[in-house]
Every structure is written in structure tokens, then in C-alpha cells.
Amino acid sequence: MSKEDMVKEAVEEAKAKAAEAEKNEADQKEPEEKADAAEDETAQTEADSMDEDSAGNDAGENESEADEDSEEESSKTEKKKFFSKKNKKDKKDEKIEELTDRLTRQMAEFDNFRKRTEKEKSQMYEIGAKDIIEKILPVVDNFERGLASMSEEERTTPFAEGMEKIYKQFMTTLEGIGVKPIEAVGQEFNPDFHNAVMHVEDEEFGENIIAEEFQKGYMYRDSVVRHSMVKVAN
Template sequence: MVKEAVEEAKKQAEETNAEAADEDVTKENPETDSEAETEQEAEEKKEKKSFFKKKNKKDPKDEKIEDLTDKLTRQMAEFDNYRKRTEKEKSAMYEIGAKDIIEKILPVIDNFERGFQSVDEEKRKDPFVDGMDKVYKQLMKTLEDAGVKQIEALGQEFNPDFHNAVMHVEDEEAGENIVVEEFQKGYMYRESVVRHSMVKVAN
């Protein structure tokens, strides 16, 4: 019995010493557990960061779509600019062509007017003269509808944009720089001059 009691006491002493040793180790290294936890948290943060980085990175398909969309937008803008430029060029070409035709018709109008000036008043009612007068009026109406109008010159102040001065005269009755005579009528097509008026300017 004494022997068993001694062995029991010995076991208890060993167990007590082992627990004390564990406590000493814990006291000596109190940061060990916290360091392990800190490392684990750091790993988790790294994983989260890498996860978000992967998520923020654009998909190649999305990049391709954006690239194609940008190219399409640029091409549409270029096409719109080309269309506007073409329309402007067509309009300019049409106006140039119209002015060219009008310039060729103007001498015909001049001849009509010269012919009427040479006709006596007695012959104004002649059927032929009357017929030519109607043709002349119809021609002028057609040109007017197309945008052709005569430049006002007689009695107007001289304007080099519309008038071409070929003679100058001193006239006390006329104002300064005033057109007193028109040798050849001038015409405009829309807003541009087809032919300047040939005039005499006073003072």
C-alpha cells in the first residue's frame, strides 16, 4: 500500500511539473499565438486583394467591344463629315454651272433690249414686235424664278461690288459718287454677282 501511495504521489508531481513547464513556455512567448493569428489575417487580406485585382481587370472581350465601338463611332463621324462636304461641293458645283449658263443667256437678253430700243413707237403694236416682247418677258420671268435678278444701278451710289465704272463725269445736278448712266445691265444669281453693271459715275 505504501508503495502504491508513493507511486501515485510521484505521478501527480510529474503532471504538476509538466503543467508548470507549459505555463512557463506560454509566459516566455506570449506573442506566439497573436503572431500566428496576424500571419493568418495577412494571408486572408492578400487573397482578398488578389481577388479584387482579378475582378477589376477588364475582360479581353470587353476591351475588344470598346475598341470596335470606338472605331465605329470614328467612322460614323468621318462619314458624316464626308456627306456634309460632298453636299457643299455639289451645291457649289450646281451654282457654278448655273452661273455659267446665265452668263451665256445674258447676251441674248442684251440683244432683245437693243432690238426694242431701235423699234419706233408706231411699230410697237406690230404682231411680230409684240410676239418678241412676250418672248422676252417670258425669258426674264423664267430667269427671275430661277434666282436671277437685275442689279439696280441708275441713281444709286457707286458700289464696286456691283458696278463697273467705265466713265466719269462732273455734274453739279447729280450727287457725289452717283451712277448717272448705265451702259450695260448687271445681274446677280442668288447672292453672287454674275455680271457687274457697266456705268458712268458723277463727281
């Protein structure tokens, strides 16, 4: 179910609850309105009796005053009903706004939870991938040592050619998942990527330049899996 459907369903439910509350309130107020009407009728009867007992000249005046009182009472009753309906409408709208706001907050909390969970899953996946890659790298080192120790004649044998193809396929697969070697020889020493195990004075290299690499370093995406072991000049 989409967010819009959930909000629509919550609003419809709030409207139904507000209508039911309005009906109950009307049922409760009906006896009170009947009692007020009875009191108004009694008061009107008393006023009519007083009008009949009054003198001839005062009869018209009293009748006019009674009419004014009746109109004023009627106006008050209408105003009372009007404001009562207005208050009921405001109460219903307030309930709808409350439920809508609550649903909006819940959806926002759920969205934050989903994003946080996805981020944690991504971090866990990256940690697991780095651990596997770190265990595979010694196999890559052995491939490179074995191929480097072969003579030119041995490299032409079918066995050596097959091993070299396997090595290239292996490296292509690692590169496809985001593993790449760290550049070292000829680069400026950077402790974030390189591990200096030896220093040498050599005029052919500039200050703090890597002269030799003893072991390749690798990165997985944007993080270092293994630092390069290097010899730094000067």
C-alpha cells in the first residue's frame, strides 16, 4: 500500500469517527433543547397572561415588548445552534488534522528507519567483502611470484601459458567487483596508502618518492584493503 493510500484511509477513518461523535453529541443535547423549549413556552405563557391583565393602553406596548423578547430569544437560539455546529465542525477537522499529522510522523520515522537499515546493510556487506578479498590477496601474490620466477623458455610452455591466463582472468574478476592495485613506484609516499619499510639515498628519485615496491597494496572501492609495502628514497 502506497503512502497516499494509507493517508487517504486514515482520513476516511477520522471522518467516520468524527461523524459518529457528532451524532452522539446531538443525541445527548436533544433532551436539553426540549427542556429549553418547554421553559421558553412557560415564559411565553406567563408573558401572555401578564399582557391580558394589563390596562388597555399598556396592552399594545407589552405585546410589542413580548414580540421583541421572542425575536431576541429566537436570535440567541439560532446563534447558539450556529456556533454549536461550527464548533462541531472544527472539532472534526481538528481530529482529522491530528490523525494526519500522526500518520505523517510515523511514515517519516519508517522512512528514516528504512534508510538507516539500508546503510547498515551496505556497511556490513562492505566489511564482509573486504575480509574475503584480504584472504584472497595472498593467492594473487603467489601467482605473481610464480610467473615472475619463470624463465623465458618456461613461459612458452602450455602450462605456463595456462597459468598466466588463469591469473589474468582472476585479476579481471577482482577488478570487476571494485578491487584495484594501489600505484606505488614513482609516486609520492602517502601513509594513507603506503607502508614504508625501508629508506634509501638515491639521487635519481626526488624527495619522499617511492623507489621500490615489495608487496602490492589493494583497494576495495574507496577503502584500503592492504597497504603497499615500499622503499622510500631520500
